[in-house]
Each structure stands twice: as structure tokens, then as C-alpha cells.
Amino acid sequence: MPASAAAVAGGVGTVLLGAALAGGALIYDMGGVWVSVKAKKPGGDNIRLVVPAAAGPVALWLAPKKNIREAAKEARPWLPAIKAAAEELGNCPDGPLVEVTNPHEKVLIAKQGGALVIDVDNPNETVHVSVPLKMVGIIAAQLEAMPDAEAAHGNAVEASESW
Amino acid sequence: MMKKALLTAAVVLTVGTWALAAENRWLHVKVEDGGEKAEIVRVNLPLSLAEKVLPAIHTKELNEGRVKVSEAKFKDVDLRAILEALRTAPENEFVTVESEHQNVRVAKSAGNLLVKVRNEKGKAENVEVTVPFTVVDALLSGGKDELDLLAAVRALGALGDTVLVTVNDEHSKVRIWVDSRNTAD
Structure with a gap:
């Protein structure tokens, strides 16, 4: 292999490795969405789901635009508040935010290490959900940046009329 | 020179600690229902969260942390006028x-x-x-027809540990308070 080709291949390899490392670091930094449901009855279903938080914004990007735009339109008035809450909760110390305890059920919503954690324990099942706050903020920002359904429709009509 | 430096350090530390304390204030709600359900609910809300979230809500009734009260007459009672009258009145027992x-x-x-109600008929409360x-x-620092919730939250954050509401009856207890701890107990 000529020296120049080897240099190019080496450069491409370095860029790819760098991109992989940066992607890995991003995924590690954002953490993961954990969902665990354990049935207490014999033969009941146990579900365990771990999704890298970075997959959330990607899923939003891949999902049908029409549905996402409609959802964004519904949520739009609350998105700045959700974004602000996620950001501020990230700055707060870890601890319980809401606890409900009765003889049949225990529910805990807490902030734990950069994630919002929901634990439910009742006679039927135990549920654990953990959502990274960074992901909540990023998704809220993504939805906020989306044109709403009517505006998008209007733009599409204008574009088709201009043709 | 040494004395001056120590004094400066003490002032910086005191102001810094106070500022930190004001930032880390928590509103707590605890409801203990001793009835058939025997349920306990605890809510711990950082006031800084309310401070950040309130200005981000833009609805017809709540905008920039201010709530419109012009139409809400509270059954023909002018709440704002009452609060204003109480604010300017001398310390006393009013009613x-x-x-x-x-x-x-x-x-x-x-x-x-201070409002204290003691009910002894039926269920004691x-x-x-x-x-x-x-x-x-x-609260009253906003416009004529609005209550400034954001300013009220900031004022709450500047207070020391304060119990705001307690309700005790035969079966339940409710307590709402502000302090610098992030847990209710």
C-alpha cells in the first residue's frame, strides 16, 4: 500500500474511532432508561428493559412526523416548564420528592444520581422506572423546536402552491 | 492586616452560607390519614424548582409566575383588598x-x-x-388584578424554617412547612 493511502486509511480509522468513542461517551453520560416490572404471583411476567437514553431523541427523530407533531402541539404550552424542571432537578440533591405509603402500596418518586426514579411496590408487582433528567430536557427541547401540525401543514400547502 | 483578612473571610463565609441556605429551601407537605386507608403522603419540593418552573408556564390564568385574580372573586369576597387591609393594619387580633x-x-x-380554627362539633378539628x-x-407586588406567585415563592425561600399550615382532626394530620432539608422527617 502506498504511504499516502495508508495515511488516509489511518486518518479515516482515527476519525471513526473518535466518533465511536464520542458516541460511547455521550451514551454513558446520558445514562439509560430502566424499566423493570416483576410480578409477585407465581408464573407472572417479569419485564426488564434497558434503553440507552441517547436512543430517546433518535427514536423521536425516526418516529412518524405527523404523530410527533400532534403530540408536540398538545404538549407545547408545558414544554418550557418540563425543560426547566428537568434542568433544575438536575441541580438539586438526591432525595425523595413524593412518597405515598399505605397498607397495600408504596410509591416513591425520587431524584437519584441525575435520574428521576419511580418505584411502586404492591401485592401484585414491583415496578421500577428510571429516566435520565438530561434525556427529558433534550426531548422537551426537540419537541419545542418542532413546527406544530398546523404550521407544518400550512408550510406544506404553501410549498405545493408555489410549485 | 490579619484581623482585616479574618473579618473579610468571616463576612464572606456568613453571606455565602446565607445565600446557599436561601437557595436550598424546600417546601414540604405531609398528610397522615389514620382512617381505614391509613395512608401517609410526603411531598418535598425544592423552592428553586418552583422558581424556575413558574416563569416557564404560560397559560391564560398563570403567566410569568403571576396568576390573574380579576374574575376569581372568591364568592364575592375581594381577597386582594382584604390582604391589603391586613398588611397595612397594626399588629392585633382582628377577629x-x-x-x-x-x-x-x-x-x-x-x-x-395567623388563622386558627378549632372545631369541636362532629369531628374535632x-x-x-x-x-x-x-x-x-x-404576593401583592404584581399588578392590581394579579397575585405574584413567583415573588411569593422567592419570599418563602428567604424565610427561616417556618410551619405554614397544620390541620389535625380525629383521623388525619396535615402539615405544610419550609426548611432547608430535602426530606420530610
């Missing part, structure tokens, strides 16, 4: 109603508006509400 089954006391004491007037002032 005392003593009946066979119920005692009601409304007073202004040590910079707080004690309600105590304390609203610091700095919070009332902050």
Missing part, C-alpha cells in the same frame, strides 16, 4: 369568634398573619395557618 362548637381567631402577630407578611407583600 375572634367563639361559639359552642367552633372558635375562630384571626390575628397579626410577629409579622405573620384544629386548623392553624401562618402566612408571613413578607409573603403577602410579595
